[in-house]
Amino acid sequence: MNPQRFVIRNAEFLFGAPSLQAIRPQKLPEVAIIGRSNVGKSTFINRLTGRKLARVSGKPGSTRELNFYKVDLAVDEQLEPLCFVDMPGFGFAKLSKEERQAISQLAVLFLRNRKHLRGVILLNDCRREPGEDELAIQRLCATEGIPCVIVLTKFDNLRQSERQQSLQTVSAGYHLEPGDVLSTGEGDSVEAIWERIRSIV
Secondary structure, eight states: OOTTSEEEEEEEEEEEESSGGGOOOOOSOEEEEEEBTTSOHHHHHHHHHTSOOSOOOSSTTOOOSEEEEEEEEEETTEEEEEEEEEOOOBOOTTSOHHHHHHHHHHHHHHHHHOTTEEEEEEEEETTSOOOHHHHHHHHHHHHHTOOEEEEEEOGGGSOHHHHHHHHHHHHHHTTOOGGGOEEOOTTOOOHHHHHHHHHHO
């Protein structure tokens, strides 16, 4: 594959929205990025865009609102802009029950009601099997007819001999084949992820 097929012309933060009502009007196709707190959503966005676009925090639970990023993707030199929506992480134990419920409700309402939404990238730490929260998102996407792409994060933390086992274990948890699940890690190519994103946008 030509390594220059996917080129990011520009990427920028648009706005943050603590509620659906606070979302500013915009017409770009949206891809939501969701996952457990500290799974690496900001790192994932930065890796895909090749920029320090999203703020990476060592403190779980930092993202409490929907953060919108405009990405000017050029595919074979043809511009195909889209919008990433970085969603609050779930499952952070130090948040109060009310805060966790508010985050969950915001995510569900967004996935069910956002007309510009074209797909969801569900991030899963490669070292843990999907939990009930991840599976609930997968089921919600299936119910709503939203394409859901599973991506394993922190793949560079595994030895080469451990990678296939991780793919098999996590994909089985989602009732998928290993080839249906993608992965990302420092130094790994993001071409396959962009291919999948483009197929759903």
